[in-house]
Amino acid sequence: MLDTVDPAAGQAVLADAITSRFAGKIALVSSFGTESAILLHMVAQIDKATPVIFLETGKLFPETLAYRDALIARLGLTGVRNIRPSPAQLTTWDPEGTLWERDTELCCAIRKTNPLDEALEGFTAWITGRKRVQGGGRANLQLVEPGADGRITVNPLAFWNDDELDAYFVTHNLPRHPLQAQGYTSIGCATCTLRPLPGQDKRSGRWAGQKKTECGIHTARLAATAWEI
Template identity: 55%
Template sequence: MNALVHQLLPERAADALPAADGLDRALRDASPAEVVAAALHTVGREHLAVVSSFGTESAALLKVMADVDPAIPVIFLDTGWLFEETLAYRDTLIATLGLRDVRSIKPLEDTLSQQDPDRELWFSDPDACCRIRKVEPLARALAPFSAWINGRKRFQGGVRAAIAVVEDDGARLKFNPFANVSREQIQAIYATANLPPHPLAALGYLSVGCMPCTSRTSPDEDARAGRWRGRAKTECGIHTARTS
Protein backbone atom coordinates (compact mmCIF):
# COMPACT_ATOMS: atom_id res chain seq x y z
CA MET A 1 0.00 0.00 0.00
CA ASN A 2 1.29 3.45 -0.91
CA ALA A 3 2.66 5.12 2.23
CA LEU A 4 1.12 8.40 1.09
CA VAL A 5 -2.34 6.86 1.34
CA HIS A 6 -1.74 6.04 5.01
CA GLN A 7 -0.62 9.64 5.58
CA LEU A 8 -3.71 11.02 3.85
CA LEU A 9 -6.30 8.97 5.71
CA PRO A 10 -7.68 10.06 9.07
CA GLU A 11 -7.35 7.73 12.03
CA ARG A 12 -10.34 5.47 12.59
CA ALA A 13 -11.46 2.92 15.11
CA ALA A 14 -11.19 -0.73 14.20
CA ASP A 15 -14.11 -1.98 12.11
CA ALA A 16 -15.57 1.53 11.83
CA LEU A 17 -15.80 3.53 8.62
CA PRO A 18 -14.44 7.08 8.81
CA ALA A 19 -16.78 9.96 8.12
CA ALA A 20 -17.04 11.05 4.50
CA ASP A 21 -16.15 14.66 5.28
CA GLY A 22 -12.93 13.61 6.99
CA LEU A 23 -11.95 11.44 4.04
CA ASP A 24 -12.83 14.24 1.65
CA ARG A 25 -10.59 16.69 3.49
CA ALA A 26 -7.75 14.17 3.44
CA LEU A 27 -8.16 13.29 -0.25
CA ARG A 28 -9.36 16.49 -1.90
CA ASP A 29 -5.95 17.08 -3.52
CA ALA A 30 -5.04 13.40 -4.03
CA SER A 31 -4.51 11.86 -7.44
CA PRO A 32 -7.16 9.49 -8.85
CA ALA A 33 -4.90 6.51 -8.11
CA GLU A 34 -4.45 7.65 -4.51
CA VAL A 35 -8.21 8.01 -4.09
CA VAL A 36 -8.82 4.49 -5.42
CA ALA A 37 -6.07 3.12 -3.18
CA ALA A 38 -7.54 4.97 -0.21
CA ALA A 39 -10.99 3.52 -0.89
CA LEU A 40 -9.49 0.04 -1.09
CA HIS A 41 -7.54 0.58 2.13
CA THR A 42 -10.60 2.00 3.92
CA VAL A 43 -13.09 -0.81 3.31
CA GLY A 44 -11.19 -3.67 1.66
CA ARG A 45 -11.77 -5.26 -1.73
CA GLU A 46 -14.73 -7.38 -0.63
CA HIS A 47 -16.63 -4.25 0.43
CA LEU A 48 -15.71 -1.97 -2.50
CA ALA A 49 -17.17 -1.75 -6.01
CA VAL A 50 -16.54 0.41 -9.05
CA VAL A 51 -19.65 1.37 -11.03
CA SER A 52 -18.90 1.91 -14.71
CA SER A 53 -21.04 2.60 -17.76
CA PHE A 54 -18.15 1.61 -20.07
CA GLY A 55 -18.89 4.89 -21.81
CA THR A 56 -16.76 7.35 -23.71
CA GLU A 57 -14.54 8.31 -20.75
CA SER A 58 -14.81 5.14 -18.67
CA ALA A 59 -11.53 3.57 -19.72
CA ALA A 60 -9.54 6.22 -17.84
CA LEU A 61 -11.04 5.34 -14.45
CA LEU A 62 -10.91 1.62 -15.18
CA LYS A 63 -7.22 1.93 -16.11
CA VAL A 64 -6.44 3.75 -12.86
CA MET A 65 -8.41 1.14 -10.89
CA ALA A 66 -6.74 -1.77 -12.65
CA ASP A 67 -3.31 -0.36 -11.86
CA VAL A 68 -4.26 -0.32 -8.16
CA ASP A 69 -6.07 -3.70 -8.11
CA PRO A 70 -7.68 -5.28 -11.21
CA ALA A 71 -9.74 -7.59 -8.98
CA ILE A 72 -11.88 -4.82 -7.47
CA PRO A 73 -15.47 -5.70 -8.48
CA VAL A 74 -16.86 -3.61 -11.35
CA ILE A 75 -20.64 -3.22 -11.68
CA PHE A 76 -22.00 -2.65 -15.20
CA LEU A 77 -25.69 -1.86 -15.68
CA ASP A 78 -26.97 -3.65 -18.77
CA THR A 79 -30.29 -1.80 -19.08
CA GLY A 80 -31.61 -3.65 -22.11
CA TRP A 81 -31.38 -0.44 -24.15
CA LEU A 82 -27.60 -0.18 -24.58
CA PHE A 83 -25.83 0.24 -27.89
CA GLU A 84 -24.21 -2.95 -29.18
CA GLU A 85 -21.02 -0.89 -29.42
CA THR A 86 -21.09 -0.31 -25.66
CA LEU A 87 -21.45 -4.02 -24.94
CA ALA A 88 -18.54 -4.75 -27.28
CA TYR A 89 -16.48 -1.99 -25.67
CA ARG A 90 -17.09 -3.53 -22.25
CA ASP A 91 -15.61 -6.81 -23.49
CA THR A 92 -12.68 -5.00 -25.12
CA LEU A 93 -11.77 -3.14 -21.92
CA ILE A 94 -12.09 -6.27 -19.80
CA ALA A 95 -9.49 -7.94 -22.01
CA THR A 96 -7.29 -4.87 -22.48
CA LEU A 97 -7.09 -3.94 -18.78
CA GLY A 98 -7.22 -7.44 -17.33
CA LEU A 99 -10.31 -6.72 -15.23
CA ARG A 100 -11.02 -9.79 -13.13
CA ASP A 101 -14.50 -9.24 -11.69
CA VAL A 102 -16.95 -7.39 -13.96
CA ARG A 103 -20.57 -8.01 -13.02
CA SER A 104 -23.21 -7.19 -15.64
CA ILE A 105 -26.44 -6.39 -13.83
CA LYS A 106 -29.84 -6.37 -15.56
CA PRO A 107 -33.28 -5.13 -14.50
CA LEU A 108 -35.72 -7.72 -13.22
CA GLU A 109 -37.77 -9.32 -15.97
CA ASP A 110 -40.91 -9.24 -13.83
CA THR A 111 -40.49 -5.51 -13.32
CA LEU A 112 -40.03 -4.90 -17.03
CA SER A 113 -43.04 -7.00 -18.00
CA GLN A 114 -45.25 -5.20 -15.48
CA GLN A 115 -44.05 -1.62 -15.86
CA ASP A 116 -42.65 -1.44 -19.40
CA PRO A 117 -44.26 -4.26 -21.42
CA ASP A 118 -44.20 -2.26 -24.68
CA ARG A 119 -40.70 -0.80 -24.16
CA GLU A 120 -42.10 2.73 -24.48
CA LEU A 121 -41.49 3.94 -20.92
CA TRP A 122 -38.33 5.78 -22.01
CA PHE A 123 -40.59 8.12 -24.02
CA SER A 124 -43.62 8.48 -21.74
CA ASP A 125 -41.80 8.61 -18.39
CA PRO A 126 -37.99 8.60 -18.70
CA ASP A 127 -37.51 8.98 -14.95
CA ALA A 128 -39.50 5.82 -14.33
CA CYS A 129 -37.58 4.05 -17.09
CA CYS A 130 -34.26 4.98 -15.47
CA ARG A 131 -35.58 3.90 -12.10
CA ILE A 132 -36.46 0.35 -13.13
CA ARG A 133 -33.54 -0.12 -15.51
CA LYS A 134 -30.75 1.63 -13.57
CA VAL A 135 -31.54 2.87 -10.07
CA GLU A 136 -33.21 -0.26 -8.72
CA PRO A 137 -30.73 -2.74 -10.27
CA LEU A 138 -27.81 -0.71 -8.95
CA ALA A 139 -29.29 -0.61 -5.45
CA ARG A 140 -29.50 -4.41 -5.48
CA ALA A 141 -25.97 -4.77 -6.85
CA LEU A 142 -24.48 -2.41 -4.26
CA ALA A 143 -26.25 -4.01 -1.30
CA PRO A 144 -23.21 -6.12 -0.23
CA PHE A 145 -20.78 -3.19 -0.42
CA SER A 146 -19.76 -0.48 2.04
CA ALA A 147 -18.35 1.91 -0.56
CA TRP A 148 -18.39 2.53 -4.28
CA ILE A 149 -16.32 4.37 -6.85
CA ASN A 150 -17.67 6.23 -9.87
CA GLY A 151 -16.30 8.41 -12.66
CA ARG A 152 -18.15 11.73 -12.32
CA LYS A 153 -16.16 14.93 -12.94
CA ARG A 154 -16.81 18.53 -11.97
CA PHE A 155 -16.14 19.75 -15.49
CA GLN A 156 -19.26 17.91 -16.63
CA GLY A 157 -21.25 20.72 -15.05
CA GLY A 158 -24.80 20.75 -13.74
CA VAL A 159 -25.21 19.03 -10.39
CA ARG A 160 -21.73 17.55 -10.86
CA ALA A 161 -19.94 20.91 -10.76
CA ALA A 162 -19.49 20.87 -6.99
CA ILE A 163 -19.10 17.17 -6.17
CA ALA A 164 -16.73 16.22 -3.37
CA VAL A 165 -13.98 13.65 -3.73
CA VAL A 166 -15.69 11.56 -1.04
CA GLU A 167 -19.40 11.67 -0.19
CA ASP A 168 -21.85 9.83 2.04
CA ASP A 169 -24.72 8.92 -0.26
CA GLY A 170 -27.00 7.98 2.61
CA ALA A 171 -26.17 4.30 2.48
CA ARG A 172 -22.42 3.98 1.94
CA LEU A 173 -19.25 5.91 1.13
CA LYS A 174 -19.02 7.19 -2.43
CA PHE A 175 -15.60 7.95 -3.90
CA ASN A 176 -15.21 10.28 -6.90
CA PRO A 177 -11.52 9.90 -7.89
CA PHE A 178 -11.91 12.07 -11.01
CA ALA A 179 -13.89 14.86 -9.34
CA ASN A 180 -11.23 17.51 -9.87
CA VAL A 181 -9.47 16.25 -13.00
CA SER A 182 -9.69 18.07 -16.34
CA ARG A 183 -10.75 16.72 -19.69
CA GLU A 184 -7.14 17.17 -20.82
CA GLN A 185 -5.90 14.97 -17.98
CA ILE A 186 -8.33 12.24 -19.00
CA GLN A 187 -7.16 12.50 -22.60
CA ALA A 188 -3.58 12.18 -21.34
CA ILE A 189 -4.45 8.93 -19.55
CA TYR A 190 -5.90 7.56 -22.79
CA ALA A 191 -2.83 8.62 -24.77
CA THR A 192 -0.23 7.41 -22.27
CA ALA A 193 -1.87 4.01 -21.81
CA ASN A 194 -2.90 3.72 -25.49
CA LEU A 195 -6.48 3.01 -24.41
CA PRO A 196 -9.01 2.17 -27.12
CA PRO A 197 -11.77 4.78 -27.56
CA HIS A 198 -15.46 3.96 -27.38
CA PRO A 199 -16.51 3.03 -30.95
CA LEU A 200 -19.23 5.70 -30.99
CA ALA A 201 -16.98 8.60 -29.97
CA ALA A 202 -15.73 9.09 -33.52
CA LEU A 203 -19.34 9.36 -34.70
CA GLY A 204 -20.08 12.36 -32.49
CA TYR A 205 -21.43 10.60 -29.41
CA LEU A 206 -19.44 12.26 -26.64
CA SER A 207 -21.55 10.83 -23.81
CA VAL A 208 -23.20 7.47 -24.34
CA GLY A 209 -26.11 6.01 -22.41
CA CYS A 210 -29.19 4.12 -23.56
CA MET A 211 -29.99 4.21 -27.27
CA PRO A 212 -33.35 6.03 -27.16
CA CYS A 213 -32.03 8.80 -24.90
CA THR A 214 -28.62 9.41 -26.49
CA SER A 215 -27.86 11.61 -29.50
CA ARG A 216 -24.82 13.10 -31.18
CA THR A 217 -23.43 16.41 -30.00
CA SER A 218 -21.96 19.24 -32.06
CA PRO A 219 -18.49 20.67 -31.32
CA ASP A 220 -19.95 23.76 -29.63
CA GLU A 221 -22.14 21.76 -27.23
CA ASP A 222 -21.43 20.33 -23.80
CA ALA A 223 -20.48 16.66 -23.95
CA ARG A 224 -23.64 15.64 -22.08
CA ALA A 225 -25.96 17.72 -24.25
CA GLY A 226 -26.85 14.59 -26.17
CA ARG A 227 -28.37 12.88 -23.14
CA TRP A 228 -32.17 13.21 -22.86
CA ARG A 229 -32.06 15.95 -25.49
CA GLY A 230 -35.01 18.30 -25.37
CA ARG A 231 -35.91 17.40 -21.79
CA ALA A 232 -35.14 19.03 -18.46
CA LYS A 233 -33.70 15.69 -17.32
CA THR A 234 -29.90 15.64 -16.94
CA GLU A 235 -29.27 12.63 -14.66
CA CYS A 236 -30.51 9.05 -14.71
CA GLY A 237 -31.00 9.02 -10.95
CA ILE A 238 -28.24 6.75 -9.68
CA HIS A 239 -26.32 9.79 -8.42
CA THR A 240 -29.34 11.62 -7.02
CA ALA A 241 -31.06 8.77 -5.18
CA ARG A 242 -30.11 6.64 -2.18
CA THR A 243 -28.38 3.43 -3.20
CA SER A 244 -30.17 1.19 -0.72
Protein backbone atom coordinates in the same frame (compact mmCIF):
# COMPACT_ATOMS: atom_id res chain seq x y z
CA MET B 1 -14.58 21.53 1.21
CA LEU B 2 -11.82 21.06 -1.32
CA ASP B 3 -11.81 23.35 -4.36
CA THR B 4 -8.62 22.33 -6.16
CA VAL B 5 -6.86 18.99 -6.04
CA ASP B 6 -3.88 17.54 -7.86
CA PRO B 7 -5.15 14.84 -10.27
CA ALA B 8 -2.76 12.34 -8.67
CA ALA B 9 -4.61 12.80 -5.39
CA GLY B 10 -7.65 11.08 -6.86
CA GLN B 11 -5.56 8.05 -7.71
CA ALA B 12 -4.17 7.98 -4.17
CA VAL B 13 -7.68 8.11 -2.71
CA LEU B 14 -8.77 5.32 -5.06
CA ALA B 15 -5.87 3.06 -4.07
CA ASP B 16 -6.48 3.69 -0.37
CA ALA B 17 -10.20 2.99 -0.74
CA ILE B 18 -9.68 -0.32 -2.55
CA THR B 19 -6.72 -1.70 -0.61
CA SER B 20 -7.31 -0.34 2.88
CA ARG B 21 -10.23 1.83 3.91
CA PHE B 22 -12.96 -0.21 2.17
CA ALA B 23 -11.03 -3.36 1.26
CA GLY B 24 -13.43 -6.04 0.03
CA LYS B 25 -16.41 -3.71 0.47
CA ILE B 26 -16.14 -1.36 -2.51
CA ALA B 27 -17.25 -1.60 -6.15
CA LEU B 28 -16.72 0.50 -9.25
CA VAL B 29 -19.92 1.36 -11.12
CA SER B 30 -19.00 1.82 -14.77
CA SER B 31 -21.03 2.59 -17.88
CA PHE B 32 -18.11 1.66 -20.17
CA GLY B 33 -18.71 5.03 -21.79
CA THR B 34 -16.40 7.53 -23.46
CA GLU B 35 -14.17 8.17 -20.44
CA SER B 36 -14.70 4.95 -18.49
CA ALA B 37 -11.43 3.36 -19.58
CA ILE B 38 -9.50 5.71 -17.30
CA LEU B 39 -10.99 4.50 -14.03
CA LEU B 40 -11.13 0.92 -15.25
CA HIS B 41 -7.41 1.10 -16.02
CA MET B 42 -6.64 2.64 -12.62
CA VAL B 43 -8.64 -0.04 -10.83
CA ALA B 44 -6.96 -2.79 -12.85
CA GLN B 45 -3.55 -1.51 -11.73
CA ILE B 46 -4.65 -1.78 -8.10
CA ASP B 47 -6.67 -5.01 -8.11
CA LYS B 48 -8.05 -6.64 -11.25
CA ALA B 49 -10.60 -8.54 -9.15
CA THR B 50 -12.27 -5.38 -7.85
CA PRO B 51 -16.04 -5.70 -8.42
CA VAL B 52 -17.16 -3.65 -11.43
CA ILE B 53 -20.90 -3.16 -11.76
CA PHE B 54 -22.17 -2.69 -15.31
CA LEU B 55 -25.85 -1.89 -15.76
CA GLU B 56 -26.99 -3.79 -18.84
CA THR B 57 -30.25 -1.90 -19.35
CA GLY B 58 -31.30 -3.75 -22.49
CA LYS B 59 -31.27 -0.44 -24.39
CA LEU B 60 -27.54 0.13 -24.81
CA PHE B 61 -25.68 0.67 -28.07
CA PRO B 62 -24.15 -2.55 -29.48
CA GLU B 63 -20.89 -0.60 -29.65
CA THR B 64 -20.96 -0.12 -25.87
CA LEU B 65 -21.31 -3.85 -25.28
CA ALA B 66 -18.45 -4.56 -27.67
CA TYR B 67 -16.32 -1.88 -25.97
CA ARG B 68 -17.08 -3.44 -22.58
CA ASP B 69 -15.86 -6.83 -23.76
CA ALA B 70 -12.75 -5.34 -25.36
CA LEU B 71 -11.78 -3.40 -22.22
CA ILE B 72 -12.36 -6.38 -19.95
CA ALA B 73 -9.98 -8.43 -22.08
CA ARG B 74 -7.46 -5.62 -22.52
CA LEU B 75 -7.26 -4.77 -18.81
CA GLY B 76 -7.66 -8.29 -17.45
CA LEU B 77 -10.63 -7.36 -15.27
CA THR B 78 -12.07 -10.38 -13.48
CA GLY B 79 -14.75 -8.81 -11.30
CA VAL B 80 -17.19 -7.37 -13.87
CA ARG B 81 -20.83 -8.02 -13.00
CA ASN B 82 -23.44 -7.50 -15.72
CA ILE B 83 -26.57 -6.35 -13.89
CA ARG B 84 -29.93 -6.50 -15.67
CA PRO B 85 -33.38 -5.13 -14.82
CA SER B 86 -35.87 -7.25 -12.91
CA PRO B 87 -37.91 -9.34 -15.39
CA ALA B 88 -40.95 -8.87 -13.14
CA GLN B 89 -40.63 -5.07 -13.21
CA LEU B 90 -40.16 -5.08 -16.98
CA THR B 91 -43.25 -7.24 -17.41
CA THR B 92 -45.29 -4.96 -15.17
CA TRP B 93 -44.13 -1.53 -16.33
CA ASP B 94 -42.48 -1.95 -19.72
CA PRO B 95 -43.81 -5.09 -21.44
CA GLU B 96 -43.37 -3.61 -24.93
CA GLY B 97 -40.01 -1.94 -24.24
CA THR B 98 -41.33 1.52 -25.08
CA LEU B 99 -41.56 3.06 -21.61
CA TRP B 100 -38.66 5.39 -22.44
CA GLU B 101 -40.95 7.20 -24.90
CA ARG B 102 -43.52 7.99 -22.20
CA ASP B 103 -41.73 8.18 -18.86
CA THR B 104 -37.94 8.35 -18.83
CA GLU B 105 -37.82 8.69 -15.04
CA LEU B 106 -39.64 5.41 -14.50
CA CYS B 107 -37.67 3.75 -17.29
CA CYS B 108 -34.38 4.75 -15.66
CA ALA B 109 -35.66 3.59 -12.27
CA ILE B 110 -36.52 0.15 -13.60
CA ARG B 111 -33.49 -0.31 -15.81
CA LYS B 112 -30.79 1.44 -13.76
CA THR B 113 -31.61 2.73 -10.28
CA ASN B 114 -33.40 -0.31 -8.88
CA PRO B 115 -30.91 -2.85 -10.28
CA LEU B 116 -28.00 -0.79 -8.95
CA ASP B 117 -29.51 -0.56 -5.48
CA GLU B 118 -29.71 -4.34 -5.38
CA ALA B 119 -26.23 -4.79 -6.85
CA LEU B 120 -24.68 -2.52 -4.20
CA GLU B 121 -26.15 -4.47 -1.29
CA GLY B 122 -23.31 -5.53 0.98
CA PHE B 123 -20.92 -2.84 -0.22
CA THR B 124 -19.80 -0.05 2.11
CA ALA B 125 -18.63 2.24 -0.72
CA TRP B 126 -18.77 2.66 -4.46
CA ILE B 127 -16.62 4.41 -7.07
CA THR B 128 -17.96 6.68 -9.80
CA GLY B 129 -16.41 8.46 -12.77
CA ARG B 130 -18.21 11.77 -12.24
CA LYS B 131 -16.28 15.00 -12.72
CA ARG B 132 -16.77 18.67 -11.92
CA VAL B 133 -16.15 19.64 -15.55
CA GLN B 134 -19.39 17.88 -16.47
CA GLY B 135 -21.21 20.80 -14.85
CA GLY B 136 -24.73 20.91 -13.51
CA GLY B 137 -25.17 19.11 -10.23
CA ARG B 138 -21.63 17.78 -10.53
CA ALA B 139 -19.91 21.16 -10.34
CA ASN B 140 -19.16 20.88 -6.62
CA LEU B 141 -18.17 17.23 -6.41
CA GLN B 142 -15.66 16.17 -3.77
CA LEU B 143 -13.28 13.24 -3.90
CA VAL B 144 -15.24 11.44 -1.21
CA GLU B 145 -18.85 11.99 -0.18
CA PRO B 146 -21.23 10.14 2.15
CA GLY B 147 -24.61 9.10 0.80
CA ALA B 148 -27.97 9.39 2.48
CA ASP B 149 -28.08 5.57 2.51
CA GLY B 150 -24.88 5.46 4.57
CA ARG B 151 -22.75 4.23 1.66
CA ILE B 152 -19.61 6.24 0.80
CA THR B 153 -19.14 7.54 -2.75
CA VAL B 154 -15.60 7.89 -4.10
CA ASN B 155 -15.06 10.19 -7.12
CA PRO B 156 -11.37 9.86 -8.06
CA LEU B 157 -11.71 12.00 -11.21
CA ALA B 158 -13.77 14.76 -9.60
CA PHE B 159 -11.14 17.46 -10.21
CA TRP B 160 -9.78 16.27 -13.57
CA ASN B 161 -10.15 18.53 -16.59
CA ASP B 162 -10.55 17.53 -20.24
CA ASP B 163 -6.84 17.89 -21.01
CA GLU B 164 -5.92 15.58 -18.13
CA LEU B 165 -8.48 13.03 -19.22
CA ASP B 166 -7.22 13.06 -22.81
CA ALA B 167 -3.60 12.84 -21.66
CA TYR B 168 -4.34 9.71 -19.63
CA PHE B 169 -5.75 7.97 -22.72
CA VAL B 170 -2.62 8.85 -24.68
CA THR B 171 -0.13 8.00 -21.95
CA HIS B 172 -1.63 4.57 -21.36
CA ASN B 173 -2.61 3.89 -24.97
CA LEU B 174 -6.21 3.19 -24.04
CA PRO B 175 -8.82 2.52 -26.74
CA ARG B 176 -11.66 5.00 -27.18
CA HIS B 177 -15.32 4.14 -27.28
CA PRO B 178 -16.11 3.44 -30.97
CA LEU B 179 -19.00 5.94 -31.02
CA GLN B 180 -16.72 8.79 -29.95
CA ALA B 181 -15.37 9.02 -33.48
CA GLN B 182 -18.95 9.61 -34.62
CA GLY B 183 -19.37 12.66 -32.40
CA TYR B 184 -20.85 11.13 -29.26
CA THR B 185 -19.31 12.60 -26.11
CA SER B 186 -21.48 11.08 -23.36
CA ILE B 187 -23.12 7.74 -24.01
CA GLY B 188 -26.02 6.07 -22.25
CA CYS B 189 -28.93 4.10 -23.66
CA ALA B 190 -29.27 4.26 -27.44
CA THR B 191 -32.90 5.34 -27.08
CA CYS B 192 -32.03 8.48 -25.10
CA THR B 193 -28.59 9.52 -26.38
CA LEU B 194 -27.85 11.96 -29.20
CA ARG B 195 -24.72 13.64 -30.49
CA PRO B 196 -24.38 17.09 -28.88
CA LEU B 197 -24.71 20.06 -31.20
CA PRO B 198 -21.65 22.28 -31.79
CA GLY B 199 -20.94 24.40 -28.74
CA GLN B 200 -23.01 22.28 -26.37
CA ASP B 201 -21.52 20.56 -23.33
CA LYS B 202 -20.56 16.89 -23.33
CA ARG B 203 -23.70 15.66 -21.59
CA SER B 204 -26.20 17.71 -23.59
CA GLY B 205 -27.01 14.72 -25.79
CA ARG B 206 -28.35 12.76 -22.82
CA TRP B 207 -32.15 12.99 -22.63
CA ALA B 208 -31.96 15.86 -25.13
CA GLY B 209 -34.98 18.14 -25.08
CA GLN B 210 -36.01 17.08 -21.59
CA LYS B 211 -35.50 18.69 -18.19
CA LYS B 212 -33.39 15.74 -17.16
CA THR B 213 -29.62 15.47 -16.72
CA GLU B 214 -29.25 12.42 -14.47
CA CYS B 215 -30.68 8.91 -14.61
CA GLY B 216 -31.16 8.83 -10.85
CA ILE B 217 -28.32 6.62 -9.66
CA HIS B 218 -26.39 9.69 -8.47
CA THR B 219 -29.25 11.57 -6.83
CA ALA B 220 -30.69 11.38 -3.30
CA ARG B 221 -27.54 9.60 -2.17
CA LEU B 222 -25.05 12.37 -1.48
CA ALA B 223 -24.66 14.73 1.47
CA ALA B 224 -21.27 16.33 2.32
CA THR B 225 -17.57 15.59 2.46
CA ALA B 226 -16.83 12.47 4.51
CA TRP B 227 -13.06 12.27 4.71
CA GLU B 228 -10.33 14.14 2.97
CA ILE B 229 -6.80 13.38 1.90
